[in-house]
Amino acid sequence: MTEQSRTDSTDGNKRHYSHTLDLSKGKVEMVHGSGGKAMAQLIDELFLNAFSNPWLDEMNDQACFQLPAGRVVMATDSHVISPLFFPGGDIGCLSVHGTVNDVAMSGAVPKYLSAGFILEEGYPLADLQTIVTSMAAAAEEAGVYIVTGDTKVVERGKGDGCFITTTGIGVVPEGVSMGADRVTAGDKIIVSGSLGDHGVAIMSLRENLTFETTIESDTQSLNDLVAAMVEVVPDIHCLRDPTRGGLSATLNEIAQQSKVGMQVYETEIPVKPQVKAACEFLGLDPLFVANEGKLVAFCPADKAEQLLAVMRAHPKGMDAAIIGDVIEDDLQFVQMQTAFGGNRMVDWINGEQLPRIC
Amino acid sequence: MTEQSRTDSTDGNKRHYSHTLDLSKGKVEMVHGSGGKAMAQLIDELFLNAFSNPWLDEMNDQACFQLPAGRVVMATDSHVISPLFFPGGDIGCLSVHGTVNDVAMSGAVPKYLSAGFILEEGYPLADLQTIVTSMAAAAEEAGVYIVTGDTKVVERGKGDGCFITTTGIGVVPEGVSMGADRVTAGDKIIVSGSLGDHGVAIMSLRENLTFETTIESDTQSLNDLVAAMVEVVPDIHCLRDPTRGGLSATLNEIAQQSKVGMQVYETEIPVKPQVKAACEFLGLDPLFVANEGKLVAFCPADKAEQLLAVMRAHPKGMDAAIIGDVIEDDLQFVQMQTAFGGNRMVDWINGEQLPRIC
16 A cells, blocks of 8 residues: 555545646646546646536546437537637637537537547646636637547647647527528528638738737637527528638538529628738738638528628627628539629639648 | 639539549648648548448538437547557547447447547548548447548648547437446446457557567447447446556546445456566556457446356457456555455556557
């Protein structure tokens, strides 16, 4: 019977350790991923502490919860954004927002999240704690619970600080049925706010650009906005958050899946002046730039004004705008009438504009 | 209207590309994670091709499925095993088995999986295809569907080939209620087969050891074995797969959560002779070595023989054995009667024995 065995006693569901984790100067070590006591301590003192909820606190290798009968939605996102901290957010809140939004874009109410961490040996525990705290706050704001997780550690040079994969579960309300193949000619295209903020915030940081006003990422959960929209207009045909690839990728994907064309109007697409300026400087097109807190909605034309009003009345949709129309087009092209009155193709970029943007 | 736009037409739900992916000599490029057309092509020609099922084929950013009312289980695992291919399996099938088993250890029937890939720039597409094909086969064998996913690419030197995070959803049958805090003094401890195979297979490969017979990983899904067990003995108190940290970590964790002690008998614990020999050579203790296709069951003593018989009648439990008893112990110690008759503590290792074993 060793001294260690005696001190590592339990108290309620809490395990005790001979030393507490050094969260100010400590680093992630290989041992934190090995399934032993050091990993249990990292989980207890960092993750359980921040995320505590009845399901996670059970400390099983899986979480168990009740769901009503019906349609359930599942979405997953691996987050590898670089840098990990940026104006307006960090990988922690982003990893919650990203998956909450993927679930919400089906019209579902997000409920439960899992989180898988891949940590690089040597990563500061203080930074990890900041990330985890940010995740916890984002989950609370969105009304979801992080109910289960996993932690792995890779050797220095085999990762990049911290990767987070989140998976979300949500419940679809009765009467809601959205899909990328449900968009039809005649639908209006609405965006919930200004485009390009996230991608430009990251790129400006990477390129060390400073502008008169800092450009902040728009990273945020949209499930409350979606709930408000669905309540008033349940027959929205499709919602999508224009993340990687931006509005352009979203419109082209949906045009192909719904076998329609799209006509948008440049003057109607909200882009902040400083984002526009930064895009010109960086050689980016705001239509191709990732967003992390905006959505595109496709709805029947006769419901568009009503939906727009609901969106504008919500703090996360104040700058919402109808930006175009879904049209019949066998070629499934997305076209934009420019500010100068011409029409140009909004093609789906093949190459990469912004690596590791989320 | 570019040539590319014209050739990239759609046919049904299929997108067409001007060239097909070069799956024999191609490499993962940064552009495959950028949200553009190259990513869509990787998803279409590699992932959708291998995993095709009605939910994934909808090609939304989330999957939607029906669940009955009741208890649902969610589990997640990030897989960073090195090397990616090993005797008996690869990271692909392992990533399915690991999460299927985490779901099944609650007594639930695993149904749906998500998969998040973090790929390193330059990783051969041919190897990725082998991994994805292995995942698909493992999912089919386990009767689960990979319904949604995500792909990210990081620069060379910021990852290690391929990391896969899988999350699983399962449904708990009526009358089943297992948990790490439900084990009581008097319960019997049963393992489903020989211990240490997975960890020793990986370590032998890393150390370039050869033995007379190749030691293969035991990686496999256990949901069918669990279903057979639950059908006959629904009141199993706890199931756990002894992965990282091995049997030792599993027994110690559960002893602490259920506030009991455990007494196991070394002569009853099945370890293959070649695994025992390799452990001696490598300086490992089979009790601390990871398994990926074995489970530990805790059940009332009066059901133990019946449960053992069911397990032995199943191809994945042929070598099942009762290895010990749960006892009252305020100190929550795990003790082992050795082959020589003495009793020793089976402590929970603090340090790391085997990094990146899963």
